[in-house]
Amino acid sequence: MARACFPPSSTSMTPSTDRNDALMARARQVIPGGVNSPVRAFRAVGGTPRFVQRAQGAYLWDANGQRYIDYIGSWGPMILGHGHPAVLEAVRKAIDEGLSYGAPTEREIELAEEILSLTPSMEMLRLVSSGTEAGMTAIRLARGATGRNKIVKFEGCYHGHADALLVKAGSGLATFGNPTSAGVPPEVVQHTLVLEYNHIEQLREAFALHGPDIAGVIIEPIAGNMNFVRATVEFTRLCRELCTRHGALLIYDEVMTGCRVALGSAQSLYAQAIPGFEPDLTVMGKVIGGGMPLAAFGGKRAVMEQLAPLGPVYQAGTLSGNPVATACGLATLREIRKPGFFDALAAKTRRLMDGLRAAARAASVPFSADCEGGMFGFFLLPELPQNYQQVMQSDSARFNTLFHGLLARGIYIAPALYEAGFVSAAHTDGDIDATIAAAAEVFRLLPATAR
Numbered sequence: 001m002a003r004a005c006f007p008p009s010s011t012s013m014t015p016s017t018d019r020n021d022a023l024m025a026r027a028r029q030v031i032p033g034g035v036n037s038p039v040r041a042f043r044a045v046g047g048t049p050r051f052v053q054r055a056q057g058a059y060l061w062d063a064n065g066q067r068y069i070d071y072i073g074s075w076g077p078m079i080l081g082h083g084h085p086a087v088l089e090a091v092r093k094a095i096d097e098g099l100s101y102g103a104p105t106e107r108e109i110e111l112a113e114e115i116l117s118l119t120p121s122m123e124m125l126r127l128v129s130s131g132t133e134a135g136m137t138a139i140r141l142a143r144g145a146t147g148r149n150k151i152v153k154f155e156g157c158y159h160g161h162a163d164a165l166l167v168k169a170g171s172g173l174a175t176f177g178n179p180t181s182a183g184v185p186p187e188v189v190q191h192t193l194v195l196e197y198n199h200i201e202q203l204r205e206a207f208a209l210h211g212p213d214i215a216g217v218i219i220e221p222i223a224g225n226m227n228f229v230r231a232t233v234e235f236t237r238l239c240r241e242l243c244t245r246h247g248a249l250l251i252y253d254e255v256m257t258g259c260r261v262a263l264g265s266a267q268s269l270y271a272q273a274i275p276g277f278e279p280d281l282t283v284m285g286k287v288i289g290g291g292m293p294l295a296a297f298g299g300k301r302a303v304m305e306q307l308a309p310l311g312p313v314y315q316a317g318t319l320s321g322n323p324v325a326t327a328c329g330l331a332t333l334r335e336i337r338k339p340g341f342f343d344a345l346a347a348k349t350r351r352l353m354d355g356l357r358a359a360a361r362a363a364s365v366p367f368s369a370d371c372e373g374g375m376f377g378f379f380l381l382p383e384l385p386q387n388y389q390q391v392m393q394s395d396s397a398r399f400n401t402l403f404h405g406l407l408a409r410g411i412y413i414a415p416a417l418y419e420a421g422f423v424s425a426a427h428t429d430g431d432i433d434a435t436i437a438a439a440a441e442v443f444r445l446l447p448a449t450a451r
């Protein structure tokens with residue numbers, strides 16, 4: 001998705017970043033933009049990315065030895081915090097047994113069984129190495145299983161960087177999307193229809209126009225790539241009804257929300273509101289790999305058996321089901337399924353949001369926040385947004401000031417206003433209170449005119 005860049009803010013409050021600056025200059029010589037994934041480059045907020053030296057528990061240390069309370073958690077996977085002893089032990093043991101075999105292992109079955117037991121909508125799954133790969137293959141599978149080409153996605157949702165999904169809305173419902181990246185031919189996105197998130201009438205109209213050709217609808221049920229925007233229950237019900245009526249597959253992208261907003265992922269929350277609710281395919285990543293390159297997609301047996309070697313839909317991977325990554329994921333899932341884990345995590349996240357809300361109110365800063373399990377989002381807007389257009393009404397200059405103010409106080413949040421945040425089991429009440437106190441200071445520094 002194309003996103004605007006903003007000028008760097010004053011760095012007068014930040015501690016010395018000499019070594020980060022030096023490393024960035026060196027990185028730029030050998031890695032485009034100095035980073036291996038664009039959002040790490042701080043382009044939206046300006047300034048120099050922190051080069052991480054090490055991490056432990058809730059903390060990261062940068063190249064200057066400066067400590068930060070980490071609310072990015074590797075963009076979601078680190079639900080236990082960094083360096084959890086049970087996870088490290090499982091990984092060390094796995095390493096001793098070999099790094100990769102390119103052959104099946106018992107541990108892959110165990111991890112598949114573990115994920116399936118938490119996610120009843122899936123009867124089978126396949127393990128891959130990234131969320132992008134999982135989302136891309138779920139689309140191919142939906143097309144292969146239905147014999148149709150059209151895919152519906154929603155503006156502001158991100159499903160990885162597969163060509164067919166790097167697309168923004170076309171000029172109307174009768175036209176399909178436009179590429180958001182150079183290198184994606186218009187023909188490749190001609191079958192992707194981009195609709196507004198939570199827009200009931202548009203979804204109805206899209207199915208009325210294209211129903212028999214739609215292979216699937218892919219959605220982030222809680223859109224972490226719009227910071228934190230929930231699909232309404234009404235919208236979710238309609239997605240389900242229309243897919244069922246028209247024979248399309250409902251694909252839940254739970255790469256971010258999977259085992260993060262609840263043990264049973266976001267779909268378990270919607271199933272509480274809509275009895276019997278299930279997506280047809282689920283895409284997962286991040287937490288299920290515990291910090292190693294691992295993701296998955298799964299669904300009902302009849303659909304999953306369309307995959308090679310059983311069926312005609314091809315998919316493969318040299319490192320798929322890697323023995324070290326599966327050990328890491330399995331150890332992580334075994335921790336998070338312990339009784340009370342999610343209640344405690346959700347309580348911490350709520351404590352953070354409640355504290356930030358109160359601090360913003362005290363400084364008369366327009367603010368709204370939402371959270372679920374260990375995932376949160378906040379906006380410098382008086383009301384929670386419902387779609388991408390509303391998210392983008394956030395004042396980027398004020399977010400920029402907030403971001404750098406927090407960073408200077410040792411608090412590391414995502415360097416973009418459209419990215420969710422994450423609390424881990426390692427965050428203490430003390431960390432959270434320190435974060436709220438830092439935010440209270442920064443809220444008071446926001447330009448008076450903007451409050």
Ligand code: KE4
Nearest residue numbers: 037039075130131132158159160253255256
């Ligand atoms: P990866 O290919 O990055 O493993 O996963 C792609 C993906 C798919 N679906 C959702 C809902 C996602 O959030 C992601 C990846 N998330 C981004 C953060 N917005 C990862 C960070 C990055 O791109 O560097």
